Amino acid sequence: MSEREPVTMMAAPMRLDYEFTAGVAQSKNLHGYAEGKFIGQRCPKCKKVYVPSRGSCPTDGVPTDEVVELPNTGTVTTYCVVNVPFAGQSIEIPYICGQILLDGANLSFMGLLQEIPIDEVRMGLRVEAVWAPPEEWGPTLASVKYFRPNGEPDADYESYKEYL
């Protein structure tokens, strides 16, 4: 016995499955994608528009009951170029991940940027959503294929500096 190597490691595989509850507010946002729409909610106190909303204004702690439909256009507030391969990667590298602030929204979300050379991506770039064909729409952000430049002049830094 004494000649045996000490046990320094053991494997204990673990898997837990979950059923996610999106919630009332986020469900409205997700159902919007099935209809080709960006659906957000507005805080009754500070008037900020969250897309998606989790149901509450994180600043004021009150329900964001007013449903707001947002346009297809927005601004890249910041971005990164993904060069590193990782498990489960579904897009060919390198690609660009942008934080998209839709016009009229006060919360940015992450979106794929395409139809632009990597070295031309910049903060303030004006973009529009490219939706999948309607028959592919579902309650998922995957209904939006990607964002691409819409040809407008870059947004003024002052207009998005709060959303970096």
Place this chain on the structure above:
Amino acid sequence: MSPAGRFPDLTSGRRPVGVVSFAQYDNVRREGARNEVEMLMPVVAEVFGSIGITKDDVGFICSGSTDYLIGGPFSFVAALDAVGVWPPRAESHVEMDGAWALYEAWVLLQEGEIDAALVYCFGRSSMGDLSEILSVQLDPYYLAPLWPDPTSLAALQAQAMIDTGKASEADFAEVASRSRRAALVNPKAQVAYDRSPEELLRDDYDVAPLRRHALPPLTDGCAAVVLAAGEKAYEWCDRPAFITGIDHRIETHSVGARDLTVSPSTTLAGEKAGAGAKNVDLAELHAPYAHQELILREALGLGDGVSVNPSGGALAANPIMSAGLIRIGEAARRIWSGEASRAVAHATSGPCLQQNLVCVLEGV
């Protein structure tokens, strides 16, 4: 004469801190529509609104929850959206039942820099397989790989009580019958009925010797409490439930190394909190399984004259991560109403009553 300015003698701490408000969600088997934030919002609104204050009146926020229930990281950070933390304020979280979040808030209130705190907690049993999730908290080398579920571990404890002659299945049924009958007048109860112990003994076994009635329900829920120190407590509550003693103790996580028929950690916490120093009117004990109430009664030395779990306890509703704080809230509101003068509230965590918190509440 107004009791304002009068405070009970304290066993723990030097500054009187009172439970002045309490709210809980409608305990349900599955909240399928709302997310955690949407569940918490009305509860936070009620806990503030019922005493006419806002989030700007508390200097500290402490929450209790566990990400394992939701399967996502930092769910406690997202939950803060239910309160709204602008302007920024001191905030903390424990990966434990809200009763331990209350303990942290109580400690901070002792230091005297703030006068009030919000404590909240949330948990859902419905998003995953709770039996599997709870087994992940066990010793990772010898126990967790076997995936023992909490009911099977509790059944070992119940069987040990039978084997040592401490209790019988009829005693377990007695606890379940009384608790569910008491729950009939608790509007937040999930399981309430009027069935005799004899009738309950005809239930099928879930895991022998535990029959169906001896098990807690699976519950989605959340709860919140406001604590206020000194005169502030009287400003917001006519008869605050002052925390005169609070303590928590833990036993080894190796279930096989414990005598499961007793709870020395509860006894010690109870002694440190002064539970037995004076007469106790009522006790709210966090005993998810019926037989555990018997162990806790003995550990705390509660006599027959003590009203135990008038709310129905965790057998009426067992929202994970919240059922402990709810015991404190249920005890506190019976002090506000004058129904009790001195109450013991208890919270537990871990398998087979591994960790226990005892909170003694007094009205003046």
